[in-house]
Amino acid sequence: MIAAINGGATAGGADLALACDGRIASTKSRMGETYVKLGLNSSNSGTYFLPRLVGSGLSADLALTGDLVVAERALSIGLVNSIAKPDALIAEALALAARIAERPRLPIETTKQRLPQSWHMDLAGSMNASCWAVAALAYINDLREGLAAALDKREPVYNKGDKE
Numbered sequence: 001m002i003a004a005i006n007g008g009a010t011a012g013g014a015d016l017a018l019a020c021d022g023r024i025a026s027t028k029s030r031m032g033e034t035y036v037k038l039g040l041n042s043s044n045s046g047t048y049f050l051p052r053l054v055g056s057g058l059s060a061d062l063a064l065t066g067d068l069v070v071a072e073r074a075l076s077i078g079l080v081n082s083i084a085k086p087d088a089l090i091a092e093a094l095a096l097a098a099r100i101a102e103r104p105r106l107p108i109e110t111t112k113q114r115l116p117q118s119w120h121m122d123l124a125g126s127m128n129a130s131c132w133a134v135a136a137l138a139y140i141n142d143l144r145e146g147l148a149a150a151l152d153k154r155e156p157v158y159n160k161g162d163k164e
Contacts, residue, residue: 004093006086010034010068011046018049021112022096023080025071026089031079037066052119053078104142104158 003017006026035042042063051059074080084092110133118126142158149156
């Protein structure tokens with residue numbers, strides 16, 4: 001999931017964006033965990049994702065003040081992946097989605113599962129889980145195609161169906 005943020009993304013809107021795989025902000029966007037300004041504590045997924053994206057100190061600052069972050073600062077602190085002009089925002093988000101969609105389905109699914117799991121493991125456990133995930137993908141056609149394409153110096157043509 002890719003968030004295309006064009007304007008304000010505050011409280012629940014910010015939480016929704018934080019939960020996405022990627023975030024692209026327009027130059028006119030503002031983001032913030034503004035719950036405290038409403039008399040509420042940060043809730044939903046903000047307290048989970050915010051520290052993972054920007055670190056514990058900065059996430060505390062943002063959540064406790066409710067301050068808004070402009071696009072340039074959001075990019076510099078890792079809150080968003082990139083910035084686009086408002087009229088190019090959707091095109092950039094769709095281009096990113098298309099680049100991801102060009103990749104093989106099973107490794108994308110495995111990677112999406114592994115990324116959040118790694119937060120709850122030590123390095124050895126994460127490496128072990130990654131090895132098992134790689135072993136599970138070792139016999140799929142997309143791996144053979146990816147390796148052959150790399151050797152042939154051409155773009156791979158992955159299987160887009162559900163069958164391997």
